[in-house]
Amino acid sequence: MHSSSHSATISKPQPTFGAAAQKRTLLIVDDEEGPRQSLRVVFKDEYNLLMANDGVRAIELAKQNRIDVAITDIRMVGMSGVELLEHLKSIDPGIEVIMLTAYETVDTLRLALRLGACDYLNKPFDISTMRKAVSNAMERRSLGEEIRNNGQQLNELQKELQNQKMVEEITRTRGEIYASIIHDINGPLTVISGFIQLMNQRIGSSPKLEGEDLDFLKDRLKTITRQVTNCIEISRRYLSFLRQNSDENPPVGVNHILADLHELLRVHPYVRDNEFVIDRLSDDVTVKINGTDLIQILLNLAVNGFQCSPQKHSVVIDGRFLPNAVDLSRFEDNGEERFxxxxxxxxxxxxxxxxxxDTGPGICGDVLPKIFDPYFTTKSASQGTGLGLNVVQRLIKEAKAALHVKTKVGEGTTFTVYLPVAQ
Known part of the structure; x- marks a missing residue:
């Protein structure tokens, strides 16, 4: 073959309507004018044609246009057809490429097919054979697009399903949390109701209060006032947790959260068969996180600790104040820890x-990297959805907090949440 002095040209089809507007694009690459023009005559009425006399120009056209099928000679001056094939596939893996050859070796053809060529034809080519090869390549391109589109739609559906499952999991857990709110408020309201009944019995129809009756009334009114204040504080605390914008989250008292967590867990079926301890802070601090999110993080971690083994074991929750930033260099991601x-x-x-x-069996090194993946679980279907730790990961990121996991097979696991303290 010889090098052609002709520059690359593009045949621009006239504007069309209807089905003709859906013409696909065919790129023809050959350093000889004769084969290029022959192929142009054959396909000019069927496809939008792009013509190039070398690999460099072909790459430029591929970057500027959406090409469905390319026909390229294997042996050309400068860049070979096999090299061009690699470039085209890197630009768009879905491009179908037909190789033309006059006297190439079997190894070269095998290489071209291995790199993604869909077909190869010998020169001089038969027009009917060429038409069939291009038609098949166009069908492969259409089928590939359909498969990719279906795959993309499937991925989107899977993401949507995962998000829906996540919302359901968060809603379910928050339902448990708000059941605790009702419990917290119900206690003071019960005291208030009982004291009001006692006051009504003591006062009765007396027209005048004095002495012991007056002292009794004053004492009970003080108690009622305290209980009403407790109800107001509980209501305000949880209503403030409902704010969605993390920048607006009011500081959360950790000991309040730990008390509410204890109420949630003390009746949990796993607690009855295991040891459970919550150590409140000696000096309460407030942290920068949505209160409901913090309860949900600790609740999921605690339940995960209870479910790690059917054998009796303990779960302990405690906290410590850190005056300075954490040295992150001491945390590694390996078979026994993750950050x-x-x-x-x-x-x-x-x-x-x-x-x-927890003092459970610990987490194996091959399982540890997977525990925060959605739907991953080592438990039976009746014990969990595999979303608990994934929810924890999401809430940790939203709060700009961090989570460190330290585990050892046979000795148990510790999840440590690091939270910014509110000044």
């Missing part, structure tokens, strides 16, 4: 570290 949200963590002191520790 989540290293990049998004607002690592500025002071911080609070809340640990959820």
């Amino acid at each position: 989540l949200n290293r990049e998004g963590f607002k690592n500025v002191g002071p911080l609070l570290a809340i640990a959820v520790k």
Whole structure:
């Protein structure tokens, strides 16, 4: 073959309407004018044609246009057809490429097919054979697009389903949390109701209060006032948790959260068969996180600790104040530990570290990297959805917090949540 002095040309079809507007694009690459023009005559009425006399120009056209099928000679001056094939596939893996050859070796053809060529034809080519090869390539292109589109739609449906499952899991857990709110408010209201009944019995129809009756009334009114204040504080606390914007979250008192968590867990079926301890902070601190989210994080971690083994074991929750930022260099991701949200963590002191520790069997090294994946679980279907730890990961990231997992087979696991403290 010889090098052609002709520059690359593009045949521009006239504007068409209806079905003709859906013409596909065919790229023809050959350094000889004769074969290029022969192919142009054959396909000019069927496809939008792009013509190139070397690989460099063909690559430019592929970057500027959406090409469905390319026909290229294998042996050309400069860039070979096999090299061009690789470039075209890197630009658009879905491009179908037909190779033309006059006297190439079997190894070269095998290489072309391995790199993704859909067909190869010998020169001089038969027009009917060429038409059939291009038609088949166009069908492959259409089928490939359909498969990719279906795959993309399937991925979108899977993501939508995962998000829906996540919302359901969060809603379910928050339902348990708000059941605790009702419990918290119900206690003071019961005291208030009982005291009002006692006051009504004591006062009765007396026209005048004095002496012991007056002292009794004053004492009970003080108690009622305290209980009403408790109800108001509980209501305000949880109503403030409903704010969705994390920037607006009011500081959350950790000991309040731990008390509410205890109410949620003390009647949990797993607690009856295991040891459970919550150590409140000696000096309460407030942290920067939505209160409901914090309860949900600790609740999921605690339930995960209870479910790690059917054998009797303990789960302990405690916290410690850290005046300074955490040295992240001491945390590694290996077979016994993982650190989540290293990049998004607002690592500025002071911080609070809340640990959820269990004395279960620990987590195997091959399982540890998967525990935060959605739907991953080592438990039976009746014990969980595989979303608990994935919810924890999401809420940790939203709060710009961090989570460290430390485990050892046979000795148990500790999940430590690092939270920014509110000044």
